[in-house]
Amino acid sequence: MSKVLENIISQAKKLNKKIVLPEGEDKRVVAAAAQSSAEKIARIVLLGDRDEIIAANPGQDLSAVEIVNPATDPKADEYARMLYELRKGKINKKTGQPEYADEQAAKASILKDYTMYAALMLKAGDADGLVSGACHSTANTLRPGLQVIKTAPGINTVSSSFVLVAPEGENKYNPDGVAVFGDCAINIEPDAQQIADIAISSAETARVIAGIEPRVAMLSFSTKGSGNDDKYFKSVPKMQEATALAKKAAPDLAIDGEFQFDAAVAPEVGKIKAPGSPVAGNANVFIFPNINAGNIGYKIAQRFGGYMALGPICQGFAKPINDLSRGCSAEDVRAVIAITALQAK
Numbered sequence: 001m002s003k004v005l006e007n008i009i010s011q012a013k014k015l016n017k018k019i020v021l022p023e024g025e026d027k028r029v030v031a032a033a034a035q036s037s038a039e040k041i042a043r044i045v046l047l048g049d050r051d052e053i054i055a056a057n058p059g060q061d062l063s064a065v066e067i068v069n070p071a072t073d074p075k076a077d078e079y080a081r082m083l084y085e086l087r088k089g090k091i092n093k094k095t096g097q098p099e100y101a102d103e104q105a106a107k108a109s110i111l112k113d114y115t116m117y118a119a120l121m122l123k124a125g126d127a128d129g130l131v132s133g134a135c136h137s138t139a140n141t142l143r144p145g146l147q148v149i150k151t152a153p154g155i156n157t158v159s160s161s162f163v164l165v166a167p168e169g170e171n172k173y174n175p176d177g178v179a180v181f182g183d184c185a186i187n188i189e190p191d192a193q194q195i196a197d198i199a200i201s202s203a204e205t206a207r208v209i210a211g212i213e214p215r216v217a218m219l220s221f222s223t224k225g226s227g228n229d230d231k232y233f234k235s236v237p238k239m240q241e242a243t244a245l246a247k248k249a250a251p252d253l254a255i256d257g258e259f260q261f262d263a264a265v266a267p268e269v270g271k272i273k274a275p276g277s278p279v280a281g282n283a284n285v286f287i288f289p290n291i292n293a294g295n296i297g298y299k300i301a302q303r304f305g306g307y308m309a310l311g312p313i314c315q316g317f318a319k320p321i322n323d324l325s326r327g328c329s330a331e332d333v334r335a336v337i338a339i340t341a342l343q344a345k
């Protein structure tokens with residue numbers, strides 16, 4: 001296990017947060033629930049039918065796990081009411097009708113969609129964080145959170161980042177041995193304001209999860225106006241505007257751009273291309289202009305650079321929600337539980 005992950009797990013143990021896992025039907029999730037609660041990484045609430053979960057997972061000791069069955073939970077009516085009130089006036093894009101006609105319709109819906117049930121538990125303060133996605137798509141995992149948890153104060157965009165952990169040995173361009181890349185997984189073509197939000201949230205992830213003091217580089221194919229794409233996507237002015245917006249919103253944060261990647265990480269290039277910049281040549285948080293650049297970028301670091309990628313870590317929610325990969329192992333779920341516990345305030 002990497003030092004970064006060891007540190008995340010030992011930090012989580014000190015916090016005693018309550019994490020809800022709505023996918024009680026998934027054996028990897030149940031195994032992670034048993035292990036995480038036995039190790040006291042977090043208090044775990046698993047959603048599903050107790051007898052069915054125990055019968056399907058005979059080897060697991062679930063004595064320390066709280067199992068809540070939405071079908072018999074006395075709080076289901078309260079959550080349904082809350083959902084109905086929160087989403088009043090919202091129209092379902094597919095049907096053109098109101099999302100929920102009344103409280104009964106909201107209740108019928110949450111008894112089928114346990115991710116929404118878990119999001120409402122979070123909203124009500126009955127859990128501190130939510131981890132799902134082992135057997136649901138990213139969109140179905142995040143949508144309940146986007147609809148009812150919403151964003152943290154001062155942030156209007158939910159986004160994601162990867163914590164990239166360097167392979168053993170010195171890397172002169174990444175002396176911290178860890179870096180944060182955002183957004184590689186959620187926002188497809190963010191505008192300047194959304195990129196500013198991604199930068200501020202990624203800096204928070206760098207502090208809280210990666211354990212580093214962030215120095216944020218806004219990335220481009222241009223450094224400080226050296227390139228121009230006015231005829232095409234206007235991505236250079238977009239990154240310049242995002243840099244200005246992020247600096248204004250977080251004046252104490254070390255953030256600068258726009259930079260090519262080499263100007264961001266190589267002191268010798270930074271000095272020439274962006275003299276006097278507090279970030280050029282020693283950045284450790286990297287903000288990409290869109291999901292294409294970000295997703296390709298982190299995979300290059302992983303495959304060519306030998307970095308271990310931890311994530312995607314969701315950021316910007318008012319209360320933490322994280323999305324698992326459908327190919328995850330129980331070990332991965334345990335790591336994401338610990339990350340989510342650290343994000344809980």
Ligand SMILES: CC(C)(COP(=O)(O)OP(=O)(O)OC[C@H]1O[C@@H](n2cnc3c(N)ncnc32)[C@H](O)[C@@H]1OP(=O)(O)O)[C@@H](O)C(=O)NCCC(=O)NCCS
Nearest residue numbers: 090138139142143146147151156157158159184185186187
């Ligand atoms: C995140 C995502 C799932 C949202 O999709 P969606 O459910 O169709 O979103 P909608 O546009 O219907 O918005 C639903 C609500 O969420 C809000 N929302 C959507 N994206 C948001 C974001 N990034 N930040 C904050 N709020 C957001 C909307 O404002 C809307 O709120 P409202 O219903 O209260 O008005 C979508 O952006 C997505 O699929 N992204 C790519 C994910 C992906 O495939 N990644 C690859 C994995 S590596």
